[in-house]
Amino acid sequence: MKPNRSYWGFRREWKRHDVILCVVGLLYMLVGVYYIMTGMSRQRFDSLSILLQVAPMTFWGGVFVFAGMLAIISSRWPPFAETWGYVVLTSLSAGWAAAYLMSMLFAGAPYTNIIGAIVWGLYGFVWWAVSGLLNPDKTAVANSEARPS
Numbered sequence: 826m827k828p829n830r831s832y833w834g835f836r837r838e839w840k841r842h843d844v845i846l847c848v849v850g851l852l853y854m855l856v857g858v859y860y861i862m863t864g865m866s867r868q869r870f871d872s873l874s875i876l877l878q879v880a881p882m883t884f885w886g887g888v889f890v891f892a893g894m895l896a897i898i899s900s901r902w903p904p905f906a907e908t909w910g911y912v913v914l915t916s917l918s919a920g921w922a923a924a925y926l927m928s929m930l931f932a933g934a935p936y937t938n939i940i941g942a943i944v945w946g947l948y949g950f951v952w953w954a955v956s957g958l959l960n961p962d963k964t965a966v967a968n969s970e971a972r973p974s
Contacts, residue, residue, distance in 0.1 A: 840960040843900040846910040849952075850896030853914065857889030872941060874932040876924045892917045911956035918949035 861883050870877060876885060892913050899910025922945035928934035929942070 840907070842907050842955075842958075842960055845955065846896045846900035849914060850893040850900070850910065852893070853896060853917070854890045854893030857886040857891075857893060860886030860889060862886075871928070871932075871934045872938050873924055873928055874934060875927045888917065907960070908956045911952045914952040915949045915956070918945050918952060922946035922949060 865882055869882075873882075873885075895913045896910035899908075899913070922942045925934075925938045925942035925945065929936060929938040
C-alpha cells in the first residue's frame with residue numbers, strides 16, 4: 826500500500842524549517858537582485874570568469890532569484906516534504922564555491938578567491954547539515970516529583 830502523499834494544499838502550521846527556508850530564500854533572492862542590478866567590476870569578472878564564459882551575470886542573478894523563490898515555495902508545499910528547498914540552496918552554494926575555485930585554478934583569478942570558495946562552500950555545508958535536523962516539538966513534560974526539595 827502506498828503512503829498518502831497529497832500534493833494538494835499547503836502545510837498548515839509554521840515550523841522551524843519553514844521559517845529558515847523563507848528567510849534564506851528571501852536572502853538568496855536579494856543576492857540575485859544585487860547581481861542583476863550592480864555593474865560588473867573587474868575583480869568580480871576575474872573571480873567568476875569560468876561562469877561568465879557560460880552566461881552573463883544577469884543570468885546568474887536570475888538563478889539566485891529563482892533558487893530563492895524555490896526555497897520559499899518549499900517552505901509551504903508540498904505538505905509531505907519539508908526540506909527539499911535545502912537541496913536547491915546546497916546545490917547553488919556548492920556550485921558557486923566551485924566556480925570561485927575553478928576560476929582560480931583554470932582562469933588565472935587571484936588566489937584570494939579561496940575565501941569566496943570557502944564561504945560559499947560553508948553555506949552549502951550549513952544547508953546540508955540543517956536539512957537533517959528535526960523541527961522542535963512543542964510538547965514539554967513537567968515532572969513535579971523530580972524537583973529538588
